[in-house]
Amino acid sequence: MSNWRARLAQWMQGRYGGNDTLNKWLLGAFLILLLLSLLLQSNLLNLLAILVLIYSYFRIFSRNITKRAAENQKFLELTQPIRRFFGGKKAAGQYSKTHRVYACPSCGQKVRVPKGRGKIEITCPKCRTSFIKRS
Ligand SMILES: [Zn+2]
Structure with a gap:
């Protein structure tokens, strides 16, 4: 039963594995392109989807x-503004393990x-307003 798993693991040894952000985006792009190619009946988009998958x-x-x-690193650099936009809430959540953010009751400034x-x-x-909170 676990034989094929062991063989797969052996075969994958020394290979990249593709468990990174770039591959996640490639897979997402593939699905979008595939959907668009079906909707628009476009052979070009279909080809593009297949190329992305390959x-x-x-x-x-x-x-x-x-x-x-290195490819993934480059991709991360290029897409940092986009990922920050979409992942803003997630990043804030990670941060809140050590800190909490309160909004000033007077001016709304985040502290x-x-x-x-x-x-x-x-x-x-x-604005120098003092307020009491539990941290
Ligand atoms: Zn304030």
């Missing part, structure tokens, strides 16, 4: 791990406070 599979099975990682200090008085850096 590229993502090429990356998964590639033995040139350094180059694939970041370290967690686990109990009741604390926060002074707004913008």
Whole structure:
């Protein structure tokens, strides 16, 4: 039963695996292109979808791990503004493990406070209003 798994693992050894952001986006692009090609009955989009899929599979099975990682790094740099836009909430969630963000009741300025200090008085850096919160 686990034989094929072991063989697959062995075969995948030394290959990139494609478990990165670029491949996730490639897969997403493939699905969108495929859907569009069906909707618009476009052979060109269909071809494009297939090329994107081939590229993502090429990356998964590639033995040139350094180059694939560099590719992903480059992609991350290029798409940072887009990902920040879409992933803004997620990033804030990760941040809140150590800090909490309160909005000043007077001017709405966001104030970041370290967690686990109990009741604390926060002074707004913008308008100097003090307010008490649990952190
Ligand atoms: Zn304020």
